[in-house]
Each structure stands twice: as structure tokens, then as C-alpha cells.
Amino acid sequence: MFDLDLWREIFQSINKNRTRSLLSGFTVAFAILLFAILFGIANGLKNTFKEAFGDDATNVIFINSGTTTRANKGLQAGRKIQFKNEDFDFIKDEFGEKVEFITGRIYRNVNASYRSEKNSYSVRAVHPDHQFLEKTKIKEGRYINQNDLNNLTKVVIIGRLVEEDLFSKTTAMGKYINLSGIPYKVVGVFTDDGGDNEERLIYMPISTAQQVYGNNDYIDQINLSYNPELNYDQALAFGNDLTRELKKRFSVATSDQRAIRIFNLAESSKRVDMMTFSLTVIILVIGFGTLVAGVVGISNIMIFIVKERTKEIGIRKALGASPRSIVSIILIESILITAIAGYVGLLVGIGVLELAGPSLEAYFIKDPGVSNSLVFGATITLIIAGGIAGYVPAKKASQIKPIVALRND
């Protein structure tokens, strides 16, 4: 295998018969190029799906309240349901081990100012767990903590774009910003992959907001993520249990769809997962298909090459070439051509994806790329494929009878 002379023989044969080598390489390169592009596109589709849900945790349940549409247990229709701290605690106590993170939310719109800069923003008053549910990334400082909740501290964590808007000349950390007349200390700046809107938010401790905006213990919405170890069916069951318990707690009719609304992401993420799964299967089928086509292609060409080289092989045998050395020559040549051509195809494919990538976003194809591990895997596969492709031709070559090869016609 590491016989330098053998490699020299093979390189000479490839090099001196360039057209032949190029032609046989072309099929493989083309097959792999096609595969890389198809793979990239499928990957891009996958990314689009992922992105639609990927910003936030996928195991999330949102609980909203509204007004009742049916009379129940002597209570009239049209009653407004309002969550309070005790309901939040109830869920925590009742479903503790099934809950991963849980937070309440209060929404407010505020006019914010720092010195002469003013703008209006949405405020979300939340529990510390909110950071993990929203996948908020802390750029500087910290997020809301339990201490804030206990002491009703007047602190805020502002989005990157809020800082940009209001603190164009300086940094926000440690400064006080004025939210509708009340000063709050900026203790953190965050970023979020969810887009500009998500970075134009202000977070504050939920207890602070309850005191400032009404001196009550109301909660607008409760978000929670369920234990990731739950499977889909368990997650769906958990959502149903939650709905039933809350309806009982607020004396809401089981058939009332408006009073308490629970949105369980498990339902839609199951669909997304199905989709990604079928895409993966399609990719694998396409990949396998192209690979088989490539192997068959190069195998045919190698058989043709062996035919064309019959005379040469006959001469070599007459001069004392062992069958083994003939097999090595053909096999290694096949592997080299397959691997090199396949690699070139792969690189070109990646290049095409890189170039075309941005313009494909309109077709729901985001970041159509090919990963490093795939490139590595593909290289190994190509070498094996080259070996398989070269085996039959090499065997054929070694069985050539010199007498037949050397006949004059």
C-alpha cells in the first residue's frame, strides 16, 4: 500500500491519461455536486422549520385567561378570570416535578427616557425562570433574581436595541432610566435571537410591577416548560391535566374554550419533528441514491478503462506483473479518482450553496449548508465507494490473459 513505486505508477497512469481520468472523475464529481446541493437545500428547509420554533424553548405551555362563555355552578357567563400569585404557586405545588421552568408575565407599555432620549417600549414583568423560557442571552450584568422578587427592587434588564436607542453615547449598565415617571436602575443588557422586536423589550421583576402598576398580585399570563424527559404523549397528558385542574379551580365549565386557554407547543413541535424526520429520510435516500449512481458510474468507466488498457495489462503481465500488482493499480486508481473527484464535487457544491444561500431565503431555505462532519463522512464514504467501484474492474483486469491481450488485432 505504501509502496512509493506503485503510487508513482498510478500517478503516471492518471496523469498521462488525463482526459480519461477527467471523464471518469466528472461523473462522480457531478453526482456528489448534485448531492451536496440537494442536501444543502433540504438542510435549509430544516433550518427554516427550526427557526420558526427554535428561538424559544420547544417544550413550552402558555396559559392565558379570558372571560367565561358559559354559566357554570351558578356563576354567570361573561365573568372575567384573573390569575394571581396563588394560582402560580398552585401550579408549582401541584405539578412541581413535571415543570422545568415557570414564570408569570405582566405586560405594560411605558414611555422610557434617559436624559434627553425618549421612546416607548413594552415591559414584561417576569420571574427569574423567564430567562430560560425565552432563551434570553445576557450580554452584560445579570438577569432578574429571587432577591429582586423578595425586595421589590426597582431594577430593569433592557434589550440591546433599547440601550442603542437611549444610550447612544454611553453604556446603560448602572444608569437609571425613567419609565413613565419612575426611575429604575439598569442591571443588565440582553440579546435575543428572536429578532429586533425581542431586543426592544424591558424586563423587570414581576413583584415590582405588581406593586407599581396597581398594588395587587395579578398575573396576565403564565408560561412554563415541562420536564424535557416527558415524551409527547406524556406532555399532551400533562397539558390536559393542567387545563382540567385550572378549570376546576376557577369553576369554569369543561366545554368553555375562552375562559382559560392553554397552548401546548408539544402539539405543534410533534408536527415539526415529523417534518424534519421525513426531510432527513428524504436526504438520506437522495444521498444513497446519488452515491450508488456514482459508484455504478465509475465502476462502468473503470471497466471501460480496463478494456482500453487490456493490451497494457497484457504487456505488464508478460514482463512479470503479478495479478496482485494489477489489482492494486486499478483499485487504487479508482479510489483516487473517486475520492479526488468526489471531493471537488463536494467543494463546488458547498461553494454554490454559499453563493446562492442568501437569495434562497425567499424560498424558505435558510443557511443551506453542509457540515464538517458530513464532509468528513463523505470523504470516507467516497474512498469506500471508490474501492467498491474499482473491485470488479480490478478483478477483471487481473484475470486478463496476456496471450489474449497481446494478440495483434
Added chain:
Amino acid sequence: MLQIHELHKSYPIGDSSLHVLKGIDLSVEEGEMVAIMGSSGSGKSTLLNIIGMLDEADSGDYILDGLTIKDLTEKKAAVYRNKFLGFIFQSFNLINYKTALENVALPLYYQGMKRKERLELALFHLEKVGLAEWSHHLPKELSGGQKQRVAIARALAANPKLLLADEPTGALDTKTSHEIMAFIQQLNDEGKTILMVTHEEDIANMCKRIIRLRDGVIMEDTKVNQVRAEQYV
């Protein structure tokens, strides 16, 4: 050098078979120079190929240099061909993408000789046939006579005991044929045993012994007075 006894060979043609060699008895001593003659299709090449282990006989004995040649594996045959035999063909059979030097060095490669050594030795043999300046030319850049000289150099490179030539002058004009024959005679003078198939009487007369094949048997086997080729060059 070699002994052949009751050698038979037939080729299948469709359902029937063509009996080409029908019991050949032949023995050749070391240092002989033998011409094999006969009409076209009489089995000259078949006999030479069997002697060269490029083909196998159906029955009969063949002993080369004391070794019984029978039921050889491909691997063994490759070793014997490389060690004992040098081939010269009518159509030269050089590898077209290799230079003259590389062609001559090829049998040495299959002997496992190191690159530097084998190129040196190959150049020595090219010099011997007068083609040192052409060592880096491809076969297509050489004339027929030059190509055959490269082929002779290649056949000699591995220092074989027996040189087999199938119509070595068949593709050459008279003058070049005589040049090539002069070379071959010189090799014979140096002690190489040579077996050569030819159609031409005057070429055959440049050997020391003529064997005539007919209907698959040796019809005539005569020693001749060698005509030297130099006088025509």
C-alpha cells in the same frame, strides 16, 4: 535449456475444437538460435506462447531450465516470466505513455529493483541498442526500428535465459530488419538462447537452426549455416 514432449493444444471454436499443436517434440540447448517457420495458422505463435508461459498446453511435458512447467498459478507464472524470459513482439508492445527508459525499466520494477538502480540499468541497455539519446522519448516519437530496439533492450533488461521473438522483423522494412537481426545475432554470440518465429527465409537463415511446422507437427528440423546480418547493414 528446454525440452518439450508430445505437446498438444487445441482451441475451442463454437461447439467443435481446432487442434493446433498435435504432438510437438522439441529440445533446445543453451546458446542455440532457432527459427520457427510454417504457413500462416500452422501454430507457430501458439507454440512460442506456450514456451513463454503466456498460454498453457492441453497435454504434454514442458521442462524449462530443469523446471517442469505445469498448472502454474498466475503468481508463479509471473515470477517465471520475469526471471527466465524476454519477449520481443512483432508490434513492439511498448507502453505508449511511458518513455523508452521507463519501458525498459518496467521488468526491473516487477523484479522489485530500486528505482535508481533500475533506471541506471535500463539506460545501460538502451545504450547497448544505441538509443541512449532517445531515452526520454515516448514510443510515438520513435521509428519502427527504434521501437523494436527499445523492445529488445526491455527484453534484455531482466537478463533472461531465453529470448522469445514472434516475428520481430515482421513490421519492419528489409534494411531495418537486418539491423535488428544483427543485434539479435550479437546477443546470441554473447550466449543468449533465442527462439524466433518468422515468415521470411532470409531471416530464418540468419539463425542457426530452422524448425518447420505443418499440420501441428514438426515437419523438418535442420541446422543451417548462419548468414551474418552485419554484411547487409
